[in-house]
Amino acid sequence: MSPKADDADDHGDGFLMTTPWKPYACTVPAAGVAGTASVLSTVHHVTHTGPALRILADGQVTRGLIYDECILNDSRTTVVWLSPNNWHNGSRYGSVQFTFNFADIVARRKIYWVEVRKYKNHAYRFMISDKDLSKLPVTPYDPTKEEGPLRQVGGVWYWNSEHTAEFLLDSSLILHFCKKIDFVKHHEKMCAAPGGCGQLGQDGTNAAGRVLAFLLSRDLRGLNDTLIVTDPKAALSTAAERGILKAYEDLSRNLGGPAKSNDDVDAALRAALLQLAAGEETHAQATAKLIRSDDLLCRRLAELVKRHFKLESTALKF
Numbered sequence: 001m002s003p004k005a006d007d008a009d010d011h012g013d014g015f016l017m018t019t020p021w022k023p024y025a026c027t028v029p030a031a032g033v034a035g036t037a038s039v040l041s042t043v044h045h046v047t048h049t050g051p052a053l054r055i056l057a058d059g060q061v062t063r064g065l066i067y068d069e070c071i072l073n074d075s076r077t078t079v080v081w082l083s084p085n086n087w088h089n090g091s092r093y094g095s096v097q098f099t100f101n102f103a104d105i106v107a108r109r110k111i112y113w114v115e116v117r118k119y120k121n122h123a124y125r126f127m128i129s130d131k132d133l134s135k136l137p138v139t140p141y142d143p144t145k146e147e148g149p150l151r152q153v154g155g156v157w158y159w160n161s162e163h164t165a166e167f168l169l170d171s172s173l174i175l176h177f178c179k180k181i182d183f184v185k186h187h188e189k190m191c192a193a194p195g196g197c198g199q200l201g202q203d204g205t206n207a208a209g210r211v212l213a214f215l216l217s218r219d220l221r222g223l224n225d226t227l228i229v230t231d232p233k234a235a236l237s238t239a240a241e242r243g244i245l246k247a248y249e250d251l252s253r254n255l256g257g258p259a260k261s262n263d264d265v266d267a268a269l270r271a272a273l274l275q276l277a278a279g280e281e282t283h284a285q286a287t288a289k290l291i292r293s294d295d296l297l298c299r300r301l302a303e304l305v306k307r308h309f310k311l312e313s314t315a316l317k318f
């Protein structure tokens with residue numbers, strides 16, 4: 001007789017039911033118990049700048065095929081990847097981070113165990129779905145009962161943050177639920193994009209500049225709340241200020257062009273920001289050269305920011 005596996009439970013009826021999540025179980029803090037679980041309040045979708053701009057234009061994170069190695073590869077399942085992890089060494093997925101409340105993601109949906117991937121840091125995966133998944137190789141998981149890495153106690157979500165958590169949402173995710181946009185470091189050596197991205201090791205400043213240039217030039221205001229902080233008072237977030245300053249720095253190059261009226265400067269500025277967002281930095285700088293001076297560029301960019309966010313930038317100085 002083979003020894004009983006660590007991750008199997010004998011239910012007393014001779015039926016050996018595997019609980020593959022058990023090695024990743026965590027203890028929820030309670031009176032007199034410190035616990036090993038962390039509160040799970042937010043999850044992130046991190047992506048490269050190009051896909052991020054498409055997300056902003058579409059107003060949703062569109063689900064896609066699974067390219068990472070996964071038991072669902074053959075099923076042609078399409079998902080949106082979400083994780084609560086923060087990547088100290090940088091993200092393999094890009095520099096633009098969309099943050100959502102986990103409770104919004106799981107509301108009216110069920111949770112299924114997918115698998116664990118034994119990378120250097122083990123990654124456990126759950127699927128979140130409101131569909132019938134009986135044809136997929138996944139296992140229903142009740143976070144209120146199971147001893148696993150994802151728990152729900154008293155309405156509060158917990159996760160085992162000693163490992164990597166990956167959530168596969170099998171529907172597109174509208175940005176109405178996005179709470180925060182931030183810009184994070186790209187991993188120094190690894191990139192998940194097929195063929196790589198040319199952004200290895202970048203700290204997210206370029207992504208910030210392109211995203212803010214995109215939102216300002218396209219007059220997309222629906223996500224303003226994700227770039228504003230309210231404590232201790234309403235102000236642009238550090239992420240927003242970083243992008244605004246980067247856009248200014250990319251365009252201000254001892255300008256001395258003919259455009260000096262507000263209308264002419266604004267037209268050139270908007271066109272230059274659109275080119276900057278598209279990654280055409282050289283063309284953007286050529287367009288910005290139409291503007292009379294760096295100071296005028298700074299003043300009109302500040303005015304554009306103020307109209308857009310109803311808040312003033314503290315990063316732009318003139």
Ligand SMILES: [Zn+2]
Nearest residue numbers: 191192193197
């Ligand atoms: Zn990359």
